[in-house]
Amino acid sequence: MSRRPTSKPLPTQPVNAAITSFAHDGRGVAHVNGKATFIHGALPGEEVDFVYTGIHRDYDEGRVDAVHMASPDRVEPHCAHYGICGGCSLQHLGPEAQVAAKQALLQDQLQRIGKVEPASLLPPLTCPVWGYRQxxxxxxxxxxxxxxxxxxxxxxxxxxxxxxxxxxxxxxxxxxxxxxxxxxxxxxxxxxxxxxxxxxxGEAEGxxxxxxxxxxxxxxxxxxxxxxxxxxxxxxxxxxxxxxxxxxxxxxxxPPLFYSLPDHDLRFEFLPNDFTQVNFQINRLMVERVLALLDLQPSDKVLDLYCGLGNFTLPMARQAQHVTGVEGSKVSVERARHNALLNGGGNVEFHVADLATPQDKSPWAQSRYDKALLDPSRAGAFEILQYMKNWQPSRVVYVSCNPSTLARDAGYLVNELGYRLAAAGIMDMFPHTSHVESLAVFEK
The missing domain is CATH 2.40.50.1070 (OB fold (Dihydrolipoamide Acetyltransferase, E2P))
Known part of the structure; x- marks a missing residue:
């Protein structure tokens, strides 16, 4: 009678290691006996002792047991639950160093996955790092x-x-x-x-x-x-x-929940389970940066893909001739139309469409656009990018919550469609976590 193989026991003694880099999830990377080891709580440049928490064929995992040579960027975690709670992964790293690490990760992904490099780096968008999550x-x-x-x-x-x-x-x-x-x-x-x-x-008493x-x-x-x-x-x-x-x-x-973009005299109402950005302060900065990068003109016709409840659509409509918003969620489009009426947006239109499927017969997809904005989910926007050759926007801004799919899509825009990656940078939407929110602007 055959028996299922038993798992090999993990070594119990701490192991010494030199940390050489960051992994995408914020763990430190070491090479022990030639094998990549991802160590929670370790920072690049440190010498640590760690204990194994997992052994796999291609890599191992561990957690810091002792720090012998600390990084100058190491700080004492603010929260007493840090290390046990899984909500944060970077409280042991100073906020400025967190931002630098995320910027470096974005550059690495663009070069390694997309085979592209931005002509310039955008200054990171940051905000207070405590009490930010709404x-x-x-x-x-x-x-x-x-x-x-x-x-x-x-x-x-x-x-x-x-x-x-x-x-x-x-x-x-x-x-x-x-x-x-x-x-x-x-x-x-x-x-x-x-x-x-x-x-x-929300804002006010919401x-x-x-x-x-x-x-x-x-x-x-x-x-x-x-x-x-x-x-x-x-x-x-x-x-x-x-x-x-x-x-x-x-x-x-x-009462309705709402948030505002006061620079554009806009108020967005939403229901508690609607998708909105979790960090209202960064959202305001992000909207301003997107508008600046698009360099909208009064005659521009703009396409806003993955438009949600109109977070970018309505401020763009304040500066452009017309904005077309497209979103896969019917509920979000209903909310976007409501917000357009609430704010007197007569030069916008919204459509429901699954942007991961062909859009050859969609009326909005038959038009040409001067500028385009994309804000997809973590899966990215690869399927819809093929239509850029028909729309011919002179400038494309891509807002991303996953640098690896941004890098993949950037490679297609640059290497297949002939765009130039003019600039890219990060927004620290989620301080103390490894989550990287970023944006890039492409020009022709």
């Missing part, structure tokens, strides 16, 4: 043995929920209320049937809390939540199934 999905777990409900993020090295009492990267209205939220949820009869919360903070439920609330549960609403300042929403099932606990008391 939207978040938080995991929830009822721990019967402890008689409490945990609210927060998963542990870095396990599927368990970290026991957090606060989170300094979240907006204070939610980051300081994790214990309070747990105390409310423990009172519910369905305390063990709440897997997740979603929090959205605060929304979505409670995802796997069972129906009792009337007593609803009364508990109704009593919490005025005390907390949150408008509570309930979600039993998919996104379309989200409903306000007290619809008559649910």
């Amino acid at each position: 939207k978040a999905r938080l995991s929830v777990k009822y721990v019967a043995k402890k008689g409490r409900v945990l609210v927060g993020f998963r542990e870095r090295a396990s599927p368990l929920l970290a026991a957090l009492d606060h989170c300094p990267v979240l907006h204070p209205d939610m980051g300081t209320r994790l214990l309070e939220l747990g105390d409310v949820l423990i009172k519910l009869s369905v305390r063990d049937r709440v897997p997740q919360l979603e929090v959205a903070i 605060r929304a809390l979505i409670i995802r439920l796997l069972a129906e609330l009792t009337e007593e549960d609803r009364e508990i939540l109704r009593a919490y609403e005025p005390a907390s300042g949150f408008t509570i929403y309930l979600q039993r199934q998919g996104p379309d099932s989200v409903q306000a606990l007290s619809p008559e008391k649910a």
